[in-house]
Amino acid sequence: xxxxxxxxxxxxxxxxxxxxxxxxxxxxxxxxxxxxxxxxxxxxxxxxxxxxxxxxxxxxxxxxxxxxxxxxxxxxxxxxxxxxxxxxxxxxxxxxxxxxxxxxxxxxxxxxx
Amino acid sequence: xxxxxxxxxxxxxxxxxxxxxxxxxxxxxxxxxxxxxxxxxxxxxxxxxxxxxxxxxxxxxxxxxxxxxxxxxxxxxxxxxxxxxxxxxxxxxxxxxxxxxxxxxxxxxxxxxxxxx
Numbered sequence: 001x002x003x004x005x006x007x008x009x010x011x012x013x014x015x016x017x018x019x020x021x022x023x024x025x026x027x028x029x030x031x032x033x034x035x036x037x038x039x040x041x042x043x044x045x046x047x048x049x050x051x052x053x054x055x056x057x058x059x060x061x062x063x064x065x066x067x068x069x070x071x072x073x074x075x076x077x078x079x080x081x082x083x084x085x086x087x088x089x090x091x092x093x094x095x096x097x098x099x100x101x102x103x104x105x106x107x108x109x110x111x112x113x
Numbered sequence: 114x115x116x117x118x119x120x121x122x123x124x125x126x127x128x129x130x131x132x133x134x135x136x137x138x139x140x141x142x143x144x145x146x147x148x149x150x151x152x153x154x155x156x157x158x159x160x161x162x163x164x165x166x167x168x169x170x171x172x173x174x175x176x177x178x179x180x181x182x183x184x185x186x187x188x189x190x191x192x193x194x195x196x197x198x199x200x201x202x203x204x205x206x207x208x209x210x211x212x213x214x215x216x217x218x219x220x221x222x223x224x225x226x227x228x229x230x
Contacts, residue, residue, distance in 0.1 A: 044224075100169070101156075
């Protein structure tokens, strides 16, 4: 069974600085998707960025980028120029072609002014 | 209303009560999901519906009973719950399910915070 591990329960960053959230996963599949979801205190979870495993190029979305290391099964999220609105729970998730999104336990990010 | 809405946002119930959670999506999607989010645990998928047919029941106790009358609405009927069922219940929808590797993004509602006394 696929598993997703986020080893950092909490992280903090100063406004305008850069922070990296870690995620590792376990799968025997070769084709799959990886995601980072953001859940602000208002609780509506939104998709931040996604990576298709067959693509070698790391995905980027404005200030958000990933470091995808397929062989190491690592998928970290880098947030550049952190803003107060980035404060949230961040969930790493895996999808391998079934109906199930497999989530990690989440990392709570605090942004300090 | 846009996106995925859930009512009520907060619910407190006793173990002998019967209540229902409602989810409505305004995105024209055909697949809908219930998730349970407990503190310090990964999101747990509970049920999946595709075109009103249940395709997944992730070993959920029978005190949780889903209903999907149409592709826009999803209910979770609750009865004789236990205190450990207290959690945030999230609804999500996606375009549909596919067996091919083509991910359809899931859009989440804000959740219902359930407390069982």
